[in-house]
Amino acid sequence: MPENIFPLDSSKPFDDQQKLGHNRWHPEIPPIATVKPGDSFRVDCREWFDGAIVNDDSADDILNAPLLTVHKLSGPIAVEGAKPGDLLIVDILDVGPIPQEDSGPLAGQGWGYTGIFAKNNGGGFLTDEFPDAYKAIWDFTGQVATSRHIPEVAFEGLIHPGLMGTAPSAELLATWNAREGALIATDPHRVPPLALPPEPREAVLGGLAASEFDRVAGEAARTAPPRENGGNQDIKNLSKGTRIFYPVFVDGANLSVGDLHFSQGDGEITFCGAIEMGGFIDLRVEVLAGGMETYGVSENAIFMPGRVEPRFSEWLAFxxxxVTLDGEQRYLDSHLSYQRACLHAIDYLVKFGYTPEQAYLLLGAAPIEGRLSGVVDIPNSCATVYLPTAMFEFDVRPSASGPHQVTQGVPAPRAANA
Structure with a gap:
């Protein structure tokens, strides 16, 4: 096993660990360790809410999820010799739930969760149609996930980090804050908000000196979106065996990682749409000097996905x-097209006895495939969502016998005061 340079004790909160990570992006957050090119190492990761979501049949914890506290990131990790303009090569050697802990109160100890976030606390891809908070708990058996809240489905997870990236430079950070602030100003009271500005409350900034904390906390970027440094890209294919090439913006690159997922559908459509968990990730790093200019990678990572995807061979696609639900024509709006494809899949699954919320949770958690299928045929773009038929314990295809009716057990819980 590689050396664990960021161990986590499951009996202690993230903020009380021997080494303190962070939950904001800023170039001045000091690294917790330095590695050399060619080194392999392990990093423990806490799920993004640090235990605030529990394994029960209530969604009140999702309703009241503390969004100001996320994401709990392990790092930064400096790479010796990395300079701005280089590419940091990161190989994912292994990734999985919390080792040797297959039961316990933390997500990753044999279980994980998916949530539909309330519209006034994060929302989601289909928040206008699903404004209330719901939750599904998933149990892990090897690589397979099942849920008491979504009956008669089982599927192999494609385990991956939802969030990994390098630190921004001061100039890049200022660019983020300026452009996102300008967007917020166009509709400052929108629910959910258009973007998340810097927020000093609940900021965790690693080993930063106390004298600098207030200033840095007021500048540091929230970790919710993907940006030029990688960040919260939620790409389900960043799995074991993946090689990623990250732009370097500061000396040492300062790599951070977190938000591990047992499984996820393309788009992570419920916002907390993956099966969230804590766990471990084994990485190896190299530095490609001057790689940003050499390969034209001035922003955003490129990657070579691993070869460990579940072997689904048959799909039902929607x-x-x-075109909006009320019939308004939009011009080549691929975001809307994917929403409509997902809604069509949900409508279909309801005919088999699932509630709309169960179907929505399933599309977020299962390894569905989302594709932009047509982006040139004015005025309509076309998007498609592919459901692997093998994840259902019944024949989900249309047939003359009509749709099978699932046997409901514990329904996906809805927040009591939603």
Missing amino acids: SGTS
């Missing part, structure tokens, strides 16, 4: 076009 399409959608850029």
Whole structure:
């Protein structure tokens, strides 16, 4: 096993660990360790809410999820010799739930969760149609996930980090804050908000000196979106065996990682749409000097996905076009097209006895495939969502016998005061 340079004790909160990570992006957050090119190492990761979501049949914890506290990131990790303009090569050697802890109160100890976030606390891809908070708990058996809240489905997870990236430079951070602030100003009271500005409350900034804390906390960027440094990209294919090439913006690159997922559908459509968990990730790093200019990678990572995807061979696919639910025509709106494709899949699954919320949770958690299928045929773009048929314990295809009716057990819980 590689040396664990960021161990986590499951009996203690993230903020009380021997080494303190962070939950904001800023170039001045000091590294917790330094590694050399060619080194392999392990990093423990806490799920993004640090135990605030529990294994029960209530969604009140999702309703009241403390969004100001996320994400709990392990790092930064400096790489000796990395300079701005280089590419940091990161190989994912292994990734999985919390080792040797297959039961316990933390997500990753044999279980994980998926949530539909309330519209006034984060929302989601389909928040206008699903404004209330719901939750599903998933149990892990090897690589397979099942849920008491979504009956008659089982699927192999494609385990991956939802969030990994390098630290921004001061100039890049200022760019983020300026452009996102300008967007917020166009509709400052929107629910959910258009973007998340710097927020000093609940900021965790690693080993930063106390004298600098207030200033840095007021500048540091929230970790919710993906940006030029990688960040919260939620790419389900960043799995074991993946090689990623990250732009370097500061000396040492300062790599951070967290937000591990047991499984996720393309888009992570419920916002907390993956099966969230804590766990471990084994990495190896190299530095490609001057790689940003050499390969034209001035922003955003490129990657070579691993070869460990579940072997689904048959799919049931749904399409959608850029027309709103009330019939308004939009011009080549691929975001809307994917929403409509997902809604069509949900409508279909309801015919088999699932509630709309169960179907929505399933699309977020299962390894569905989302594709932009047509982006040139004015005025309608076309997006498609592919459901692997093998994840259902019944024949989900249309047939003359009509849709099978699932046997409901514990329904996906809805927040009591939603």
